[in-house]
Amino acid sequence: MEDYPDADSAGSDDETGSDPAPSREPLTRERIVAAALDFIDAHGLPGLTMRRLGERLGVEAMALYRYVPSKEELLDAVVDTLVADVRSDAVVLDVPRDGWQDFLQRLAHGVRRMALAHPKAFPLVASRPAEAPWLRPPLRSLEWVETFLSALLDEGFSEDAAVEGYRAYTSFLLGHLLLEVAAHGADVGPLDVLDDRASDPGLESYPTVHRLRASLSEDRSAVEFEEALEALLDRMTVARNLPLD
Numbered sequence: 589m590e591d592y593p594d595a596d597s598a599g600s601d602d603e604t605g606s607d608p609a610p611s612r613e614p615l616t617r618e619r620i621v622a623a624a625l626d627f628i629d630a631h632g633l634p635g636l637t638m639r640r641l642g643e644r645l646g647v648e649a650m651a652l653y654r655y656v657p658s659k660e661e662l663l664d665a666v667v668d669t670l671v672a673d674v675r676s677d678a679v680v681l682d683v684p685r686d687g688w689q690d691f692l693q694r695l696a697h698g699v700r701r702m703a704l705a706h707p708k709a710f711p712l713v714a715s716r717p718a719e720a721p722w723l724r725p726p727l728r729s730l731e732w733v734e735t736f737l738s739a740l741l742d743e744g745f746s747e748d749a750a751v752e753g754y755r756a757y758t759s760f761l762l763g764h765l766l767l768e769v770a771a772h773g774a775d776v777g778p779l780d781v782l783d784d785r786a787s788d789p790g791l792e793s794y795p796t797v798h799r800l801r802a803s804l805s806e807d808r809s810a811v812e813f814e815e816a817l818e819a820l821l822d823r824m825t826v827a828r829n830l831p832l833d
Contacts, residue, residue, distance in 0.1 A: 617655040624663075624665075629706055671732065673702045674726075688745075696761060703726075724755065725758065726761055727757070736757075
């Protein structure tokens with residue numbers, strides 16, 4: 589397995605330094621979202637307001653609403669940017685080339701690099717509503733779930749095994765990375781992962797997700813907890829039985 593380096597740190601967190609002077613660059617939605625992400629990286633999510641973001645961009649807060657109708661939509665756009673960062677990661681693949689294990693390892697390292705590059709923003713990936721209530725962070729977009737499931741099916745997984753793999757994989761990633769970004773100063777609680785705005789979207793462009801939608805919607809939390817606990821105990825048993833040096 590090739591070594592995939594991860595970020596060693598989340599960058600500088602200068603809470604007291606002044607923000608850079610606003611430029612005369614035209615205001616766009618992309619520029620507003622990028623500035624919001626930069627603000628969260630530097631100062632944390634609780635301090636983000638439309639007024640402060642406007643000051644950072646050199647405009648009145650009301651000018652922002654032409655491009656982002658609400659702060660809620662702004663936060664959703666920040667999450668879209670974070671998820672897109674994983675897709676653009678040079679190591680992450682769209683399809684397996686050297687087996688499914690290599691594919692999943694590359695993807696996991698790509699998600700981790702994104703989380704460590706933006707530790708104070710990463711909890712938004714867990715707390716903002718996904719495109720459908722049965723999608724699970726951090727692989728929470730229909731595009732990513734389609735990629736993930738299709739890859740496993742192409743590698744010989746049954747549909748049930750692919751769905752179970754998606755559940756286990758996302759649970760592992762989210763639990764580990766929330767703990768890791770917390771160590772970098774992220775505010776990870778409370779996370780409101782349920783949102784009334786979450787609804788079933790049109791799935792015509794995602795045939796694999798559409799076919800497996802019922803399985804993805806099943807509540808298997810108790811079973812997953814027991815299986816994860818058993819796997820942990822199995823690993824501890826192996827470690828316990830290793831010969832002493």
